[in-house]
Amino acid sequence: MKRSLPLSLTLAMVGFAATLPKPAQAQQTPVAAKTTSARKPVAATPAAAPVATITVNGITDIDPTKTIGQKNAPLVMEVFTDFQCPACKQLYTTTLQKVAENYANTGKLYIIHRDFPLQQHAYSRIAANYARAAAHIGKDEAVELVLFQNQEKWEANGDVKGTLATVLSPAEMKKVEALVESQTLDTLVETDRQHGLTAAVNQTPTSVIHTKTGQVFPVVGFVSYENFKAFLDQLLAQ
Amino acid sequence: MLQSAPFNFRRIIIWLGRIVLAGFFIYAGYAKLFRPDLTPRVPPKMALTLFAMQIDSYQMVSGNVSKWVAHTLPFAEIAIGLLLLVGWQLRIWATIITAIVAGFFFVVVRAYAMGLQINCGCFAKPEPLTLGTVFRDGALLLLAVLMTVFAYQEARRPHPWIAAASERS
Numbered sequence: 001m002k003r004s005l006p007l008s009l010t011l012a013m014v015g016f017a018a019t020l021p022k023p024a025q026a027q028q029t030p031v032a033a034k035t036t037s038a039r040k041p042v043a044a045t046p047a048a049a050p051v052a053t054i055t056v057n058g059i060t061d062i063d064p065t066k067t068i069g070q071k072n073a074p075l076v077m078e079v080f081t082d083f084q085c086p087a088c089k090q091l092y093t094t095t096l097q098k099v100a101e102n103y104a105n106t107g108k109l110y111i112i113h114r115d116f117p118l119q120q121h122a123y124s125r126i127a128a129n130y131a132r133a134a135a136h137i138g139k140d141e142a143v144e145l146v147l148f149q150n151q152e153k154w155e156a157n158g159d160v161k162g163t164l165a166t167v168l169s170p171a172e173m174k175k176v177e178a179l180v181e182s183q184t185l186d187t188l189v190e191t192d193r194q195h196g197l198t199a200a201v202n203q204t205p206t207s208v209i210h211t212k213t214g215q216v217f218p219v220v221g222f223v224s225y226e227n228f229k230a231f232l233d234q235l236l237a238q
Numbered sequence: 239m240l241q242s243a244p245f246n247f248r249r250i251i252i253w254l255g256r257i258v259l260a261g262f263f264i265y266a267g268y269a270k271l272f273r274p275d276l277t278p279r280v281p282p283k284m285a286l287t288l289f290a291m292q293i294d295s296y297q298m299v300s301g302n303v304s305k306w307v308a309h310t311l312p313f314a315e316i317a318i319g320l321l322l323l324v325g326w327q328l329r330i331w332a333t334i335i336t337a338i339v340a341g342f343f344f345v346v347v348r349a350y351a352m353g354l355q356i357n358c359g360c361f362a363k364p365e366p367l368t369l370g371t372v373f374r375d376g377a378l379l380l381l382a383v384l385m386t387v388f389a390y391q392e393a394r395r396p397h398p399w400i401a402a403a404s405e406r407s
Contacts, residue, residue, distance in 0.1 A: 203355035221295025
């Protein structure tokens with residue numbers, strides 16, 4: 001028994017060691033990959049898109065209705081979001097609104113909302129389609145906010161439309177529904193998702209910050225405003 | 239025979255623990271401070287802010303606390319790793335390192351159980367937190383516990399070489 005203890009412990013250690021990620025897996029470097037790939041045009045898009053997209057700082061397929069700030073800002077940030085993801089809700093309600101107010105509205109940062117509906121969320125693509133349609137009638141901010149604030153409610157019953165109706169007038173609602181039903185904006189949501197896949201995004205929220213000098217910093221998950229602010233200030237001071 | 243040999247099982251585990259854990263700690267601290275994975279390189283101040291953002295993603299502490307942890311942990315990891323490697327006051331550093339690894343393990347298990355899709359942040363580079371991360375941290379914790387327990391046990395008995403020398407004299 002005494003003699004078998006070392007052997008069993010050694011075997012246990014070897015077993016655990018086998019679970020270690022292989023260097024290639026662990027690398028997974030969205031950083032290096034993104035430096036080169038995030039700016040590549042996505043094959044599936046602009047020609048098919050019914051609405052004109054723009055290119056800013058080399059970043060293609062930007063839907064101007066889903067952006068905040070000025071295009072010539074020194075920093076550009078793509079935020080890949082899923083409306084049904086709790087961490088996205090937290091990021092939006094506690095951090096991004098302050099970032100938009102203090103950095104995007106002051107010309108320091110250009111924020112691009114990228115939809116990245118995850119497969120496992122039943123209503124996130126529907127929510128993304130409705131939010132996109134609302135953005136095209138100038139109601140982006142109000143609709144994004146109401147969707148995030150009431151996330152638990154509509155993900156329980158799937159009533160995305162009912163949630164939007166609380167902030168849109170009947171006439172606006174009609175326009176949004178018409179846009180969703182026509183499916184003319186669906187390609188924009190899919191284009192965003194493809195951009196995320198190209199940039200190795202596999203989690204939401206993922207914020208990808210681009211500098212004018214070509215540096216790319218992917219930030220995964222929720223981030224507090226204090227640390228976001230510190231990082232943006234450091235990038236701006238460079 | 240096994241107990242009196244200069245390299246018995248306990249001593250091998252202590253040595254293994256010292257080398258492996260010191261290596262992990264020193265590299266983890268260095269990676270957080272200098273971000274060798276980023277091209278072009280970023281200054282340490284920015285690297286530490288990026289680490290603070292990774293701590294944020296665990297959704298456990300406020301932004302100011304994660305900032306403090308980010309500006310303390312990498313230096314502590316390097317210092318404790320070096321002290322463990324040197325072996326001076328081994329029991330103290332082994333105990334501290336075990337407590338830290340237990341903390342890491344708890345945090346990783348909690349995030350995994352909550353289904354947080356985040357990066358581990360263990361070595362600063364983007365490394366998704368998976369079941370493999372949980373097992374790795376579990377293995378390190380097991381090694382740290384064994385090393386610490388054996389270090390205390392070994393401290394009670396003189397090393398056979400030293401004992402033999404003192405008997406001769």
